[in-house]
Amino acid sequence: MMFTLPELPYAYNALEPVMDEATLHFHHDKHHATYTANLNKALESHPELAEKSIRYLIAHLNHLPEDIRGAVRNNGGGYFNHALFWDMMAPEGSTSFGGPVAEQIAKDFGSYEEFKKKFSAAAVSRFGSGWAWLVWNGDHLEVLSTANQDNPLTEGKKPLLALDVWEHAYYLQYQNRRPDFVASFFRIINWDYVNELFEDAKKSRKCGAAE
Ligand code: MN
DSSP states (O other): OOOOOOOOSSOTTTTTTTSOHHHHIIIIIIIIHHHHHHHHHHHTTOTTGGGSOHHHHHHTGGGSOHHHHHHIIIIIHHHHHHHHHHHTBOOTTSSOSOHHHHHHHHHHHSSHHHHHHHHHHHHHHOOSSEEEEEEEOSSSEEEEEEETTOOGGGGTOEEEEEEEOSGGGTHHHHTTOHHHHHHHHGGGBOHHHHHHHHHHHHHOOSTTTTO
């Protein structure tokens, strides 16, 4: 089995004006495609691992054979993170903040505004390339950021929302204005999907183990 590049769940211009068509073409068709190809290439020497799900590989990253661990960390992480990221976004106005995850955000952060402040700070302050995350840590939500293509699932934390802050995610449209990109992102969050991920995450309390 080979990993395949998932199609975007919406048209390339569907996230405008927050994320423009050219950015999505490059980001999905070039960057995500390259992570996919390089992940498949890395797994050629370990065909038994190519049968596993990407969630399994990322959750068990530290137990993978050493000769491919770095390649799976970077390219498997890139493959998984972007697949999540596309589904975590939706055309503006098509979903709204609500449901169980909204209740949990109120409980763990105090308010939506406080959550937004923490998530934005994580995204803006990540030095160099990486991601900002909202994760479920077994019994509470956390905001954190990771470097490069690292995914919190490797540390047993379940990703619910992610924002790519690599320059390739925004530079064509926002140039050096990462804070503007981060501020706009909240308009296109797919809260229905975040709620779905939250429901799944709560089902397996022992994070990572059931992947
Ligand atoms: Mn990216």
